[in-house]
Amino acid sequence: MAKTVPAANKQQPKKQKHQPLRTCVACRDTKTKRELLRVVRTPEGHVLIDAGGKKSGRGAYLCAKLSCWQKALKEKRLEQQFEIEISEEDRKGLDDYIATLPPVE
Numbered sequence: 521m522a523k524t525v526p527a528a529n530k531q532q533p534k535k536q537k538h539q540p541l542r543t544c545v546a547c548r549d550t551k552t553k554r555e556l557l558r559v560v561r562t563p564e565g566h567v568l569i570d571a572g573g574k575k576s577g578r579g580a581y582l583c584a585k586l587s588c589w590q591k592a593l594k595e596k597r598l599e600q601q602f603e604i605e606i607s608e609e610d611r612k613g614l615d616d617y618i619a620t621l622p623p624v625e
């Protein structure tokens with residue numbers, strides 16, 4: 521009777537079906553995480569762009585669109601989301617980043 525040897529490195533094929541959805545804090549569109557940019561409030565109270573999506577802290581998501589960022593900043597959506605004031609220094613960091621975004625409608 522032949523025994524089947526269990527394959528040590530048996531890998532399940534990864535399906536891209538189940539993607540977690542996030543909501544843009546500006547336009548309220550629901551998209552997959554990879555379509556949105558993550559902003560994080562660090563434990564130290566800074567608000568930063570988390571391009572890699574790996575920083576720890578409380579996160580908020582925004583479309584990679586200039587219009588959503590302008591709206592979020594104008595209406596203080598990030599402040600509301602994080603329940604803090606964004607410092608001038610952090611705000612400048614966000615502004616610098618936003619300036620690199622393509623001006624999509």
Ligand SMILES: [Zn+2]
Pocket residue numbers: 544545546547548549582583585588
């Ligand atoms: Zn949006």
